[in-house]
Amino acid sequence: MKGKNTPLLINILHEVQDKQGYISEQALKKISVEQNIPISRLFGVVKFYTMFHTEPQGKYVLEICGSPSCVLNNGMKLEKFLENEIGVRIGETSKDGMFSLYKTSCIGCCDEAPAMLINGKPYTNMTVERVKLLLKKLRKSKKK
Numbered sequence: 001m002k003g004k005n006t007p008l009l010i011n012i013l014h015e016v017q018d019k020q021g022y023i024s025e026q027a028l029k030k031i032s033v034e035q036n037i038p039i040s041r042l043f044g045v046v047k048f049y050t051m052f053h054t055e056p057q058g059k060y061v062l063e064i065c066g067s068p069s070c071v072l073n074n075g076m077k078l079e080k081f082l083e084n085e086i087g088v089r090i091g092e093t094s095k096d097g098m099f100s101l102y103k104t105s106c107i108g109c110c111d112e113a114p115a116m117l118i119n120g121k122p123y124t125n126m127t128v129e130r131v132k133l134l135l136k137k138l139r140k141s142k143k144k
């Protein structure tokens with residue numbers, strides 16, 4: 001039956017990513033052997049879902065919502081601010097390993113747009129000032 005392993009595979013990939021922060025090539029090879037799934041198929045699945053990462057991620061993964069309500073409520077301004085402030089483009093991780101920046105689709109907080117996620121936790125009604133304060137707080141946490 002086509003795709004019968006897909007839900008299980010997604011759970012396995014989530015588990016690996018939760019433990020390691022990303023899904024390494026070595027982990028994909030191990031899953032391929034254990035689950036008897038061609039590595040090319042695994043790679044296709046990992047690349048299809050934007051929630052999976054094949055490279056090490058920053059301590060803080062920032063995901064700015066790129067769906068209409070947020071974009072129309074200054075989401076693009078926040079995106080540009082974040083890129084400039086962190087010194088990366090969407091999809092990249094800062095050199096100091098603190099931040100990875102992504103764009104995500106709607107996170108269900110449209111009534112409090114613009115919204116973003118930081119390590120999966122939603123932050124809403126964002127402004128450049130609020131983002132500035134958050135980044136300052138997150139950078140301080142590095143010293144702990």
Ligand code: FES
Nearest residue numbers: 065067070109110
């Ligand atoms: S459009 Fe951004 S949270 Fe829904």
